[in-house]
Amino acid sequence: MSALMTLTVLAQAAAGEVGSGRIQGGWGYVWVSYGITWGAFALYSLSLWLRRPKNSPAGPKE
Amino acid sequence: MGKFLRMALPPIALGLLVTGHYIGLAVAPPDREMGDVQRIMYAHVPAVWIALMALTINFICSVVYLFKPSWKTDSLAEASAEVGLLFGTVGVLLGAIWGRPTWGVYWTWDPRLTTAAILLVSYMGYMALRRFVEDPEKRAVWSAVVGIIAAVDLPIIWYSVKWWRSLHQVQSSPKTVDPEMVLPLRISAFAFLAFMILFILHRYRIALHERQAEVALPDALPTDGPQANRTPGVV
Numbered sequence: 001m002s003a004l005m006t007l008t009v010l011a012q013a014a015a016g017e018v019g020s021g022r023i024q025g026g027w028g029y030v031w032v033s034y035g036i037t038w039g040a041f042a043l044y045s046l047s048l049w050l051r052r053p054k055n056s057p058a059g060p061k062e
Numbered sequence: 063m064g065k066f067l068r069m070a071l072p073p074i075a076l077g078l079l080v081t082g083h084y085i086g087l088a089v090a091p092p093d094r095e096m097g098d099v100q101r102i103m104y105a106h107v108p109a110v111w112i113a114l115m116a117l118t119i120n121f122i123c124s125v126v127y128l129f130k131p132s133w134k135t136d137s138l139a140e141a142s143a144e145v146g147l148l149f150g151t152v153g154v155l156l157g158a159i160w161g162r163p164t165w166g167v168y169w170t171w172d173p174r175l176t177t178a179a180i181l182l183v184s185y186m187g188y189m190a191l192r193r194f195v196e197d198p199e200k201r202a203v204w205s206a207v208v209g210i211i212a213a214v215d216l217p218i219i220w221y222s223v224k225w226w227r228s229l230h231q232v233q234s235s236p237k238t239v240d241p242e243m244v245l246p247l248r249i250s251a252f253a254f255l256a257f258m259i260l261f262i263l264h265r266y267r268i269a270l271h272e273r274q275a276e277v278a279l280p281d282a283l284p285t286d287g288p289q290a291n292r293t294p295g296v297v
Binding site: 021023024025027032034036040041048051052053 | 094105257261
């Protein structure tokens with residue numbers, strides 16, 4: 001019962017702080033995200049270039 | 063037109079990407095609560111938008127193929143699915159990275175994340191199906207059916223944050239976002255759109271070349287009559 005009271009008091013004390021903070025730093029997450037994006041674009045471009053048709057097929061054109 | 067797009071689009075796409083990401087990383091203000099971590103938005107949100115767009119193209123091609131079979135439609139379906147899967151994977155990965163500092167976890171079985179995971183698995187299955195089936199006509203028909211079934215998930219992903227209680231925020235609009243954040247988001251979105259068109263264009267050429275090589279195989283044999291596709295009815 002006393003534990004519940006303690007939690008209630010703590011919750012009331014923290015209520016004013018909910019949603020008022022700001023995440024500090026985090027640039028590591030940002031750079032990893034952009035690195036994945038640019039890397040994915042570069043690798044996919046490379047894969048398209050490697051898979052490009054070497055010569056025109058005998059069939060009808062595009 | 064195709065050649066012009068292939069020549070003009072790369073510098074346009076690259077220019078937009080550099081500009082959009084530079085403004086997003088160096089000029090736009092940090093978010094009030096998420097701080098600098100929010101800058102992931104300029105890559106995450108366009109990636110998901112473009113993935114949904116590419117996979118919608120795949121859905122349209124799948125429907126069209128069933129009514130009017132064509133190797134061009136089938137090739138476009140294949141190209142749009144692969145490119146959609148690329149953008150979708152990037153979007154989900156970036157979302158997971160963004161989730162770690164904001165939610166405390168990389169992954170949780172939230173409605174938006176779960177439906178996005180289902181999307182990736184569905185289109186991986188679509189691409190695997192295309193690899194496994196050797197007969198071009200069967201492959202085209204079966205993958206068109208799978209493409210239509212997989213597309214059911216697209217509107218569910220979009221509305222998941224509205225239909226169910228989700229950790230993921232609901233869609234923002236220019237009215238609810240700082241104008242200084244809207245600009246890099248728009249430029250990045252157009253950059254991703256340009257890359258999508260470019261990627262689909264090149265992947266379409268590869269797919270069409272493969273289809274034509276597949277159906278042209280019997281034509282290599284001597285024949286008296288006019289050459290015809292191995293698959294009658296498919297133009």
